[in-house]
Amino acid sequence: MKRRDFLKAWMICGASTTFGITRNAWGGASFEGYPERMGVLVDLTRCVGCRSCEAACNKEQQLPAPSAPFDDLSVFDRKRRPTEKAYTVINRYETTKAGGPVYRKIQCNHCNEPGCLSSCLVNAYTKTQEGAVIYNPKVCIGCRACMVACPFNIPGYSYSSAFNPLVKKCVFCYDTRLKNGKSPACVEICPQETLTFGHLNDLIKIGHERIREMPDKYIDHIYGEKEVGGTGWIYLSGVPFDKVGFDTTLGNEPIISNVKEFLGLIPMVLAIWPALFTGFHLLSTRNNNDPSKQGDSHSYREDAKP
């Protein structure tokens, strides 16, 4: 059972037994999103795996020095996940398609209806009108609800202080760039223009246009156009998305519909949540001793959760 399905089942079961809420009671309203929101179209067919975007992110967000140089390609020998020390990573996938491996960039997708935001007990998250999903570390209590609610398994945690764990993830360079009308640092550095920055509505049109003009080159799907209610970062690929690490089982329903039900449970959740997640964390740290799963410390997670 996937962790999120477990959470969903747990929430629905708890909600209906405790409060008698039915599944669709909260799910009616749909949010079309800010019309001027920005996004990024990621074209996997263009990426050459140079990792310049990782280096640019590290510098822009003043993250700790990496454990290996950013031009070290041996990191591709295993699949990585974004962590509190690296908000974006590139993974390499060997595919049967001619033209060599496919590289895939991972970072927060800046969902239109973010699961992290709706699951947060203290409203630490904000979806800005520019499209970024940002958070206020000062109010984060480290309960890790967002980590479980995120369909893409994005938020990382800084455990540098045991008493003050903080959520850490890509913020679309909001403070330093996006809010001043500038593209994120990774977009600016990318030599291949794998990353196209613009108004999300325009990017969706551009994506469909690329597919129409080059039907042999692309899979006829924009990942993120509809998934979980649509995301701000959307993807084009020349190989099926599930072959390059995307979770294609998420459906188009926003995570919010599930999580809203659970908001009624906050008082109970507040009491047991931290204990529950300390348990999760211990379990996942234990798994890391398994040599087949050697990842970047505690943060190794694939999109499709175990």
Place this chain on the structure above:
Amino acid sequence: MHVVRNWLIRGVLVIALTIAPADSRAQNMPDSIDLDSLVQFYEKVSFDHAKHIGLSKDCSVCHHHTTGTPTEDANCIRCHKNSAATAVVACTACHSAQPFSAETIKKNKSNVKSYHKDMPGLKGAYHQSCGGCHARDGGPTGCQDCHPRKKSGDAFYHAGEYAPKTPKNGKSRGR
């Protein structure tokens, strides 16, 4: 006799016509072009234009329809089957060095008649265009094969003398 003279005149005319445009183009055609948009981290590239003309022969491979040679790209032909040469053919004439600046995005949006809405910026155009042929025809493909990194680049990539000094540090392959 008449026929021969006519042929001669026609022949000279044809030769003159074929040489003239090539000549005037050659006058403006640089043998080498300095590409220096990445000088923050890399040495500039002295692009050997003459050599690439020899290698590819067909200008449209890089210049699309702008040099007046017919393009074979099915998507371009739809409009540019018979397009004449444009006044400027340099990459920088169309491909913006700042493709994602607020001004560029606004400009693209305000021009509702513009068809080329998805035109790559200058850096993207270079790398996509060069990289495609280089990978296929065995040209250089590593970053530093074309532009060696400067010290500032080493610092940015945490490579070279700026490489992290940890025992598990993988060997840098210096792309």
